Amino acid sequence: MHKPVEITVYGAEQICASCVHSPSSKDTYEWLQAALKRKYPNQPFSINYVDIFQPPEDKKKKEYARKIIEEDLVYPVITIEDHWVAEGNPHLKKICSEMEKYGYRSQ
Template sequence: MIKKAVEVSVYGADQLCPSCVNLPSSKDTYEWLEAAISRKFPNQPFTFSYVDIFNPPNDKSKRRFAKKIIDEDLFYPLVLVEDKIVGEGNPRLKTIYHELEKYGYKAE
């Protein structure tokens, strides 16, 4: 049983990650993930957010994490389920689905 909507966050930028040439943009990845997760787990609550690492929102934790991505040269888009990194650069749906199932999500 799902107790609360899990937050899926995608951190990225308009420019592609230097190591991620030929991959979809961060925003394209965000839209693709939102659609894929919503299809896999229909009628189950989620919160999806996109964070531009060079212009993060006024949320302290999101700003801190965006700075970490830049400072540590992490690959983006970077995907978090709650506060756990589940994808970096070219995220895998199977890994993200597996993490969501730990929170009680069931495929339909």
């Protein structure tokens, strides 16, 4: 593994209209953070939450937030190293598969 990957969870306080019975974006962020820490202990990564209606000044994050809103995508949207990995209710297996491309190994 070269450097810790950056995982970003894009979402909003309000649950997506298409995801009425799914967890909130913030709940998904917290669940994903805990699950990945258990799956990849002692393998550092950063995970951040971005509110799509109040994104940070980072140009790339603002652009992703704008795209999610304009294209009416199902959120949360999860990226790893700015690569779109999941939309809506994410599957841990798909996220882990992407992390393993960066050298992470399940323990």
